[in-house]
Amino acid sequence: MSHLKTTIESLDPKKLHVLFMGGCGSFGMNITAYIYGDKLYLVDVGLAFASDYEIGIDSHVPDLTSLMECFDQVEAYFITHGHEDHVGALPLILERWPAPVYMTAWTEKIFMDRIQKFGSRIQPEVHVVSPGDRIRGGNLFVDWVHIPHSIPGCCCLLITADKTTVFHTGDFKFDHQPFGEPGPDVGFLKSIAPVTAMIADSTNSGHEGKCPSETSVQETIYQCFKTSQGMIVFSTFSSNFWRLRIVLEACSKLKKKVFLSGASILKTLEIASQVFGYHPPEGLIIDESQIPHQERSSLVVIASGSQGEPRSGLRRIVFGEHKHVSLNAGDTIILSSRVIPGNEKSVAMITSEAHKKGVYVRTNKSDPGIHVSGHAHRGDLSELIELIQPKHYIPVHGTFTQLKANEELHPHSVSVENGSLVRVAERNVKVEDTFDFDKLFVDSWSQRPMSYESMRKRHKIGDSGLAVISGHLFNIDVEFFGLPFDNEAHQTKSAEDIRAIIAEGHHKTENLDDLNEWARLHCRRYLSSLFVKKPVVISKIFS
Structure with a gap:
């Protein structure tokens, strides 16, 4: 017990x-x-x-x-x-x-x-x-x-x-x-x-x-939208419906049009409709087909990904991977969020890429009160x-x-x-x-x-590479994944050396189980002598 x-x-x-x-x-x-x-x-x-x-x-x-x-x-x-x-x-x-x-x-x-x-x-x-x-x-x-x-x-x-x-x-x-x-x-x-x-x-x-009230960001966000040039890409925590509603109201007052980018943003507004009966002001939200017909200064994109998440709307826009939205010099990104510890590099990467393109980035540092x-x-x-x-x-x-x-x-x-x-x-x-x-x-x-053990094995392959030995005893195939060979000739010679090691093991072992374990250990040792790290080796030799 x-x-x-x-x-x-x-x-x-x-x-x-x-x-x-x-x-x-x-x-x-x-x-x-x-x-x-x-x-x-x-x-x-x-x-x-x-x-x-x-x-x-x-x-x-x-x-x-x-x-x-x-x-x-x-x-x-x-x-x-x-x-x-x-x-x-x-x-x-x-x-x-x-x-x-x-x-x-x-x-x-x-x-x-x-x-x-x-x-x-x-x-x-x-x-x-x-x-x-x-x-x-x-x-x-x-x-x-x-x-x-x-x-x-x-x-x-x-x-x-x-x-x-x-x-x-x-x-x-x-x-x-x-x-x-x-x-x-x-x-x-x-x-x-x-x-x-x-x-x-x-x-x-x-x-x-x-802690400052959520209502305190209303005026700051309104002024940011009023004074920003070009297209505005706004990002905050997607679950914060109150902040999204503040932004939509500011856009409505300033007669801007809003395109929503990111499944999490759409989901939050869908839930708001179901729970509160909330709907954005009529005519405020546009779809992708209407984007080319908008004056750039009148367009606001509300995008998911304020933490630089890999598949988020903001990241795809900044790195030119979005199907419908692209940045031009003079556009503005507004980040109404704090950087969660651990996400500093992702957010810095987005900010750097935006600056490279001549895009202004406004945050709580440049505009105090834009986030609470x-x-x-x-x-x-x-x-x-x-x-x-x-x-x-x-x-x-x-x-x-x-x-x-x-x-x-x-x-x-x-x-x-x-x-x-x-x-x-x-x-x-x-x-x-x-x-x-x-x-x-x-x-x-x-x-x-x-489990931790399964995750550790995955990381081991990612960190040190993988070698797979398979096939008939007299027709062995050796494959390598993620190993830093100098060139193809180096890789081919290494495969031949491993086949020779296995042939030696065939004479020193009594059955296939022992031979597969011999192949695994000696192949790992051989590759370690080349690359220092010991890759994961899988051996499946059959008679």
Whole structure:
């Protein structure tokens, strides 16, 4: 029996325990397990985007195998909002561990679209909730509390287990005058005080003051559009409907025409139509056939890809790969977004290529206020703490630097990391143990998960190359992939040398299995003598 299983089985079923499985110490893959009355509940099931060096990998998702060995099933999934680091892994997880899912209408639309992208055949049991709802999931009560963020349909969760209450913020900003949605319900927040614990977003905990309101970007964006020359290509986070709506309203006032480039942009506006009944002003949006007939100064392209994503609309436009839109000297690119850590090179590459073409690039640096964050600053966090008066405070969602900065805001803060198991009680909240959890790697094209070992093999081939030995014992074919031979003659001679090595092995081995292993090891050794690196070698010789 594993240490995790032994520990879980020994927990007091009358006490609430929280197991932090992602998002604590690094960004992405936010997932938190609540354990109460021998039942398991999961809040958010997010993914983390892969690094550039992870060849053919789109994202990381949590591997719940070891956790699920401790429970018969998941009782329910509670999803705070629709960003991928909070809901992106749910389709894969539901395939193995189905359970009722609770989420707002906007999040449900994003989730169902992601199921289609994964090619999943599951038919999830989804319960659409609204802010103000209280639902019972097993032995827990969950109140859905509206909170502004950079995506519609975002909620904090008030989780109640008997007399223990945990306020789980998810991602939020304390915006009293947000664009297009209500502000936080201060009266309700005051009414639930004091809560036992607050689990709090740490993303901007190192920023003093309050996070600027989404409404504050309206005038800056309007002035940018009014003063920019040539065609404008505008890019922001595609999921931020509020920002897209601000841009569309600015374009309508300035009598510009808008072409939409990028599936994610179109999907956001489609969801807005379904959930809010929103439609852009009539005649504002044009299709590709109308682009040549527009004056360049009256054309705005809203493109996906503010982070320089490889197949995004912005990247294709900048590098001249878009079928319908091309840049000219004097055009303007407006980036209404921050650069997510890890994407600096991609964004710099786009900016450099734009400058090469004589295109102006306007960002939050050149035009302060063109972008605001969707995450709480220190002042916002302090205001929420003052309202709900948590007895204990658990910072999550960020690097350890951000978690530590957040801990400074409350005298009874609890430090956690991925794998921390925390007991939550009125008088005492403490880390009882810490566990290691594996993660899975999602293939870029099939969208199927693979283990670390499978991913490591793929990277080994990409890094060191591949040699394949195959065929009849007396007619052996040797193929090389990704190896730095000087020329074709060098490659041909190396293949002949390997055939000679195999002939030698034929006399020194007793069967084909031994011969294939001989061929693999000695071929690898030979190629290593040429290239230093040891490539992957596959030998399939038959009699």
